[in-house]
């Protein structure tokens with residue numbers, strides 16, 4: 001009996017999880033695909049973060065960029081995550097990784113990035129296009145956008161770091 005009830009709860013959770021992930025994949029910025037750790041370190045190095053700079057990850061996933069930007073470079077980290085399950089993972093990871101920045105549950109659209117020094121993105125091109133249209137105008141001068149794998153359509157990067165082994169291309173834009 002108890003096993004049956006637990007089974008039903010488990011299956012319900014899996015269905016809810018898949019429905020939310022499917023919805024985010026289709027209507028949000030893209031699914032949760034974590035950046036490999038080697039790539040995270042490479043992206044952070046190429047971004048040239050200075051101590052005390054404000055960095056953002058528009059789709060934070062489990063918070064890996066936020067954590068290492070703070071730990072290795074002394075950045076002040078903020079991230080947004082729209083998937084409740086991934087957000088939960090990020091909050092748990094934050095406790096274990098002990099980083100102090102903010103991870104906010106919700107979509108990055110309509111957020112204020114006017115104080116951002118560097119914005120990290122790992123989002124599908126269609127989302128990057130929307131990002132370009134809606135967010136870019138509100139950024140301060142010299143804000144850097146560092147996009148892993150995907151280019152911002154219709155915008156010329158100031159630097160492209162080529163793919164190396166398992167680490168995909170990195171596109172750097174300066175406003």
Ligand SMILES: C[S@@+](CC[C@H](N)C(=O)[O-])C[C@H]1O[C@@H](n2cnc3c(N)ncnc32)[C@H](O)[C@@H]1O
Pocket residue numbers: 024028029030031032033034035057058059060061062063064065080081082083086106107108109121122123
């Ligand atoms: C490709 S993953 C990247 C995760 C993390 N930045 C990394 O590099 O490991 C994209 C993440 O963005 C989240 N996401 C998608 N659309 C979003 C939105 N509109 N606002 C905030 N997060 C979003 C997804 O749930 C997913 O966790």
